[in-house]
Each structure stands twice: as structure tokens, then as C-alpha cells.
Amino acid sequence: MTTLLFNARPRPRAPRGASALLSLLLLAGPAPHAMADDLAPATAESAGLLERYDSGGQYGLQPLTVSQLEDQLRRPELQASVGQGGIAVFYPNVSEPFRSAFIGMIQGIEERTRLRVRSYAVDARVDAADLNAQLRRTGTKVVIALGRQGLNTAVALDRDIEVLVGGALLLSDAEIVNLNGISLTPDPALLFARLRTLLPDTRRVIVVYDPKKTEWLLRLAREAARGQGLELASYEARDLSQAAQLYATLFAGADSRRDAVWLPHDTTTVEEGTLLPLILKQAWNSGVPIFSSNVLHVKKGALFAMSPNNVELGRSLANSAEGAIAGERRKGVQPLRELHAAINLRTASHMGLNIGYQQQRTFDLIYPEP
Structure with missing residues (x-):
């Protein structure tokens, strides 16, 4: 042949x-x-x-x-x-x-x-x-x-x-308005739903953010919090020093049984070099749980986080591309819903949480690694 x-x-x-x-x-x-x-x-x-x-x-x-x-x-x-x-x-x-x-x-x-x-x-x-x-x-x-x-x-x-x-990562209102697609920032609704599953007694989510970078995400987060029956207590910080002072005050006044702190993708208020270690230390000492939009924070001590499922993100982008070719209207930039979940069992144990085998199976990544 x-x-x-x-x-x-x-x-x-x-x-x-x-x-x-x-x-x-x-x-x-x-x-x-x-x-x-x-x-x-x-x-x-x-x-x-x-x-x-x-x-x-x-x-x-x-x-x-x-x-x-x-x-x-x-x-x-x-x-x-x-x-x-x-x-x-x-x-x-x-x-x-x-x-x-x-x-x-x-x-x-x-x-x-x-x-x-x-x-x-x-x-x-x-x-x-x-x-x-x-x-x-x-x-x-x-x-x-x-x-x-x-x-x-x-x-x-x-x-x-x-x-x-x-x-x-799209960190300004201008980018969100003028573009179309899917951000790398996890959808707050999915983060808050996971929080309620792990800690059903939580009533308030505390977040420190820079309005120049993260206001668009906070608008989504406020609506998502209402949907989960949570209060979103948001505090503006325009530089690292202001953010550090806010965290110290907020952790000192937080109730570890009813409050949790959310770390969004925000390079001002979640600065990795000096601020993040202080946040993690304050959370550990106070017993107030923290959860993050950055999966790397789980390895360092955050209770849980969510990270992109890259293949599924690609599939969603392909659907949007075919829709654009077919003449569908632009939808703006959407938060990421194609996600993997990660948990830190050592942090959970420190907080008195018993994460059984069946619940562990709902997470894609577990730290410390076996």
C-alpha cells in the first residue's frame, strides 16, 4: 500500500x-x-x-x-x-x-x-x-x-x-473592563463555599485589599459572601505598612470560632517577602484560620487554597473562542472556576479540625505531602 x-x-x-x-x-x-x-x-x-x-x-x-x-x-x-x-x-x-x-x-x-x-x-x-x-x-x-x-x-x-x-492575573478595573476571557484569580464564590464546608460555624470573612488592584474582585466577593450567608469585612490598605498594621489589629480582635481571613491575589496586601510570614505567624498564634487564592500559601501554613486546573481552563477558553467566532456577545473577564483544591493537614490539626479520609479525597493536593 x-x-x-x-x-x-x-x-x-x-x-x-x-x-x-x-x-x-x-x-x-x-x-x-x-x-x-x-x-x-x-x-x-x-x-x-x-x-x-x-x-x-x-x-x-x-x-x-x-x-x-x-x-x-x-x-x-x-x-x-x-x-x-x-x-x-x-x-x-x-x-x-x-x-x-x-x-x-x-x-x-x-x-x-x-x-x-x-x-x-x-x-x-x-x-x-x-x-x-x-x-x-x-x-x-x-x-x-x-x-x-x-x-x-x-x-x-x-x-x-x-x-x-x-x-x-488581572489586577485593575481598567483591564477587567477592556478585556474578555478568564482571569487566573479563583472565583470567591467557590472559595467561600469550600470555607463553609470545612468550617460551617464561620460567619465573617476578613480581607485586606488594595482598591487600586483588587476592587473588581471585591465586588464579586461581596455578592458571593451574601450567597453563602457570610459577612465580608473588607479593609483598604494602599501600602505594605498600612496592611501590616491592619492585620495586627484584625487578628487581635478576631474570633477564631466564627472568623476567617482571606488572602486574595494582591501584591500590596499579601506581599510575599515580609508580610506573608507575619500573617501566617499571627494566624497560627491566634488560631484564626486563613485561606488563600494562592495555592503556594497552603504549603507555608494557610488552611486551604485553590489553584488553576490548567486543562479545564483551556477547555473553557476554547468554548469562549468558538462562541466569539459564532458572534456571541463579549462577557468581560470572569474569575476562574476551573480549580483544584489544596489543604494543609498540619494547620487543620493545629486548629482542632479532624479531616477524615473521605473529606481529604475532596482535595486535589494535600500538605504536608505524605
């Missing part, structure tokens, strides 16, 4: 390979070579960009015969994708462990959509004119910008290309 060409195909899903092949044929280009390392230094020709077909090194090369090719091209999902354009993904050209997070998001995007996905690793050297030309040439309708660098790159795109942001 004569082999026509090689098709890069994912192990679990044949339609993705067919879609990649169809796109290549429509572009009348040569058969692609599998890329073992998507994040190798960019060449001069690509002006700081790397194009990755599907999932790069996760794919193997498999011979494709003429009859197999014809069968794949007849698939309904392939016929439906013809003429709809494609999706481009910008992700930061970074090293591990950050690279794996973005690759997980891209995996989710590719798994969910029937459209062709082209992924570009970007850095500050990107040539905007060259990038726009590439996107026009490939019929890109929507760009999913992952991370801060992906977002910074997408700002220079032609206005007729829809941009969705994901995998980035």
Missing part, C-alpha cells in the same frame, strides 16, 4: 490529526515535521515566534494511506470546521515549571475545539507586523492570549481579531 504522507496525530484522538492534515492541505504547504521542543530559541525568520502544530512533542508520526486520508476528510467534524478560520494561542516563552502550566492550557484548548489551533511562544522581541501577517495568512479569527506576555503581545494585533485572555 502506497504511503502518501505523514500525519501528526494525537494518540487518543484521531479527529485532531485529520484537522491538522486538512489545514495543511488547504494551505498547500509541505508536510510538517514533528517538533520535539516547542520552546527552543526562535529563529530570525520567525521574529521571536514559534509555531507549534497541535501538541508538538506529545504526538507521534504515523503513515497515512490515500484511503485513510479520504475517510478522514469525510468526517463531519472536519467538514464543519472548513471556512471557519482558526484559533491562535500566544503563550510566554518561559522555562519550567511555568511552561507546563501553559502547555496544559493549550492541551485543553485543542481537546475541546474542532477548529485548527496554532500556538506561538512569544517574548518581548515579537515583531507585531510580522505576527499580524502570519495570522491573516492562516485565517485566524480569535487569539487566546495566555499569561501577561501573551496579553502584551496581543495588544498590538489588528482590531478585527478577537482577543481572549487566560492564565493571567
Whole structure:
């Protein structure tokens, strides 16, 4: 049997390979070579960009015969994708462990959509004119910008290309108003629901925040607290010194049986170098539970936190991208609901909480690690 060409195909899903092949044929280009390392230094020709077909090194090369090719091209999902354009993904050209997070998001995007996905690793050297030309040439309708660098790159795109942001911490009202997508900040509603499950006697959530960075999140948090029957006691702090003074006063007056302290993504009021250790010490000494939007805080002593489920986030972004192509109205930036949960059993024990085996199974990450 004569082999026509090689098709890069994912192990679990044949339609993705067919879609990649169809796109290549429509572009009348040569058969692609599998890329073992998507994040190798960019060449001069690509002006700081790397194009990755599907999932790069996760794919193997498999011979494709003429009859197999014809069968794949007849698939309904392939016929439906013809003429709809494609999706481009910008992700930061970074090293591990950050690279794996973005690759997980891209995996989710590719798994969910029937459209062709082209992924570009970007850095500050990107040539905007060259990038726009590439996107026009490939019929890109929507760009999913992952991370801060992906977002910074997408700002220079032609206005007729829809941009969705994901995998980035958005910390100002201006960004929230002008963008569309999913923030990396966990939805307060899910954090508060988890708090009520662990500590059903909690009645008040205390939070210190910088209004210049986190006011948009506090608006959501106030509504979420009402939905859980909680009082949200919020206190503004515009610098580290003011935040430190507030925490000392609040912990001294808090009731460990009815109060809990929430640490949002806020670089002013949850500064990692000097302020966070003081917060953790005050919480430990007072017995007042703290929970966080940053999973790394659980390893350091917070009771629980939530972190992104990168693959599921990618799937949600793919749904939004297809909706944008179909003409759905923009929804603004939404908080992250695709989450993993983490708990610190040592902190729980210190507080007198007995987290049984069945309850532990509701958490994806447990610290200290067994």
C-alpha cells in the first residue's frame, strides 16, 4: 500500500490529526515535521515566534494511506470546521515549571475545539507586523492570549481579531473592563463555599485589599459572601505598612470560632517577602484560620487554597473562542472556576479540625505531602 504522507496525530484522538492534515492541505504547504521542543530559541525568520502544530512533542508520526486520508476528510467534524478560520494561542516563552502550566492550557484548548489551533511562544522581541501577517495568512479569527506576555503581545494585533485572555492575573478595573476571557484569580464564590464546608460555624470573612488592584474582585466577593450567608469585612490598605498594621489589629480582635481571613491575589496586601510570614505567624498564634487564592500559601501554613486546573481552563477558553467566532456577545473577564483544591493537614490539626479520609479525597493536593 502506497504511503502518501505523514500525519501528526494525537494518540487518543484521531479527529485532531485529520484537522491538522486538512489545514495543511488547504494551505498547500509541505508536510510538517514533528517538533520535539516547542520552546527552543526562535529563529530570525520567525521574529521571536514559534509555531507549534497541535501538541508538538506529545504526538507521534504515523503513515497515512490515500484511503485513510479520504475517510478522514469525510468526517463531519472536519467538514464543519472548513471556512471557519482558526484559533491562535500566544503563550510566554518561559522555562519550567511555568511552561507546563501553559502547555496544559493549550492541551485543553485543542481537546475541546474542532477548529485548527496554532500556538506561538512569544517574548518581548515579537515583531507585531510580522505576527499580524502570519495570522491573516492562516485565517485566524480569535487569539487566546495566555499569561501577561501573551496579553502584551496581543495588544498590538489588528482590531478585527478577537482577543481572549487566560492564565493571567488581572489586577485593575481598567483591564477587567477592556478585556474578555478568564482571569487566573479563583472565583470567591467557590472559595467561600469550600470555607463553609470545612468550617460551617464561620460567619465573617476578613480581607485586606488594595482598591487600586483588587476592587473588581471585591465586588464579586461581596455578592458571593451574601450567597453563602457570610459577612465580608473588607479593609483598604494602599501600602505594605498600612496592611501590616491592619492585620495586627484584625487578628487581635478576631474570633477564631466564627472568623476567617482571606488572602486574595494582591501584591500590596499579601506581599510575599515580609508580610506573608507575619500573617501566617499571627494566624497560627491566634488560631484564626486563613485561606488563600494562592495555592503556594497552603504549603507555608494557610488552611486551604485553590489553584488553576490548567486543562479545564483551556477547555473553557476554547468554548469562549468558538462562541466569539459564532458572534456571541463579549462577557468581560470572569474569575476562574476551573480549580483544584489544596489543604494543609498540619494547620487543620493545629486548629482542632479532624479531616477524615473521605473529606481529604475532596482535595486535589494535600500538605504536608505524605
